[in-house]
Amino acid sequence: MTPNATIPFALVTSAARDDEAKVVDIDAIMNKLNIVLLTLTIVLxxxxxxxxxxxxxxxxxxTVTNVWLxxxxxxDLIFCLSRVLSLTKKFFFDYWPFGIFLCKFNGFFRYTNMFCSVFLLAVISMDRTLCVWHPVFTKRRRTICAARLVSxxxxxVAAILSAPHFAYRQVYLGKNNLSKCSLEDNEPKGDNSAKLALSLMRFLCGFLLPFLIILCCYILAGLGIRRTRLLGKSRPLRILVSLVCAFVLCWATYHCLLLAKMVNSNSTLVTGGLTVATAFTYFNSCVNPLLYFCMGLDMRGSRFRQTLEGVYRRALANDRDGRNTQPNERTVDNRSGSASQPALSLK
Incomplete structure (x- = not known):
């Protein structure tokens, strides 16, 4: 009986080792995926x-639109440059060799970029709506100086909301006495109220509220465009809508998993998914130029004779070819005889 009794224990031990090996493999895959996404983010x-x-x-x-862009x-450029620190940290297997200031700055500018990006997208959306519904007001008040002041x-505001991450982020000794850079709330063990408050603030101010503003603005702009029979299919407007979609796709998963982690912080699936989602939020900082590039390609001409500058000029310049909204604006104005009709301006 004694030899037979040891067989189940041996099987359990073997199964435990196999599960542990699988966990290690998953962690290694996620680490390599993070390195690939970080490298792409930095280079692109x-x-x-x-x-x-x-x-x-x-x-x-x-132009005002170019000020926003x-x-x-x-x-995004400063954020991508600061990701060199994170990439180096990944190569050092989470060892942080850069000291406390760069630790604080790295986390601070990560969220400054997030807040700044989504706030600018919200401002752009409100700018679009004003152009549609109040063309006379925007013609007088919508200046480059005003755009720079708003920026x-x-x-x-983005720096103020990110300041707690600069204050709370610390370098401390982790496993194997290796220094790690992380958000420490300096509260009694088991009390995560500060982390929860920061996570909730990031979700509300950095995603939900701006997204609702953007959604409402584009619904109003769409109603105004339909009312005045303006198609609004010019390249700048398509670019602005694509920027909003890219931000939502890159950040929505991160914020949802962050909320899930607040509810169940011990879930391995949520923790692993949050690691990958964080890497995809980094990728948002390099996807905007890719969108401009795709929008600027002239599909009717030779794709191989187009210079990089020419492609971006085509994407970022306002349309002047007479097929877009400006002639339509004049038609609407002539037909209505009133300057109070909503019109679409894309400058």
Whole structure:
């Protein structure tokens, strides 16, 4: 009986080792996936956002829309450059060699980028709605100086909301006495109220409320465009809508899993999924230039003779070819005889 009794124990031990091996394999796969996404973010994001800043900021005539897009690109560029720290940390197997200041700055600018991006998208959406419903007001008040002032305010609010991440982020000794950079709330063990408060603030201010504003603005803009029989199919408007869709797709999963982790912090599935979702949020900083590139390709001409600058010029410049909204605006104005009719401006 004694030899037979040891067989179940041996089987359990073997099964436990197999499960442990599977966990290690999953962790290794997720770590490699993070490294790939971070590398793509750094390479594509740094190159693409630099080109956007160069074309929209220096090569094209300044417009209000370009002010928004340049600020988006600047936020994404700084974020992509700061991801070099995270990529290096991954190669060091979560060892943090850069000290406490860069630890704080890395986390601070990650969320500054998130808040700045979504706030700028909300501002752009409100700008679109005003252009549709109040064309006379926007013609007088919608200036480049006003756009720059609003952009500065957006940066300031984003920095204020990200300040707690600079204050609470610390370098501490983790497993095997290796230094780690993480958000520590300096509260009694088991009390995660500060982390929960920050997570809730990120979800409400960094996703839900701006998304509701964006959704309402584009519904109102759509109603105004339909009322005035303007199709609104110009390239700049398509780009702005695609930016909103890209942000939602990249950040929605992260925020949903973050809420799930607040409810059940011990779930291995949620923790693993959150790791991958975080890497995809990084990818949002390089997807915008890719969208501009796709929008700027001239499918009717030769794809191989188009220069990079030419493609981005085509994507970021306002349409002037007479097939878009400006002639329609004049038609509406002439037909209605009233300047109070909603019109669509894409400058």
């Amino acid at each position: 994001g740094t190159t693409g956002n630099s080109v956007v800043i160069w074309v929209a900021g220096f090569k094209l005539k300044p 340049v600020n988006l690109a600047v936020a 500065a305010c957006v940066w300031a």
